[in-house]
Amino acid sequence: MRGFVGAVWVSRGLLRAPYARRSWRTADSRLGGAPADEDLWLYFEADDEGWAARQVEVREQDSRPVKAASLEEVLHLRDHDDLAAMFRYERQFGVLAEGPMDGWQDQTEAAEISAEEFERLWTEARRALGNSA
Secondary structure (H helix, E strand, O other), X not given: OOEEEEEEEEEEOOEEEEEEEEEEEOOOHHHOOOXXXXXXXXXXXXXXXXXXXXXXXXXXXXXXXXXXXXXXXXXXXXXXXXXXXXXXXXXXXXXXXXXXXXXXXXOOOOOOOOHHHHHHHHHHHHHHHOOOO
């Protein structure tokens, strides 16, 4: 189980923008991604309902990406491939967060992250993890 450390949510007026950054300390490496007891930066691209469409996790210690998962890719695998392919994807790119991302905008560390910043992080993470999806 992971413990919440802090969050950043992008805000455009009254509308939530689709990019968020969140800090975590892992306590259980079975969740996929980083080993237990590591500080991580989690970056999300949200869909129109506020759920994660893409997620990047970067270790704070060495800025090494440990996750870069996409809902579109996961759904494609679910609909067109087998369970073994899904397991291979999750080992390579990590497990995408499930659930709405509401509530982060109230955090004291709230600040903006641009679409360009997310795309840069996404591209770097996919390159580091082996972009074969």
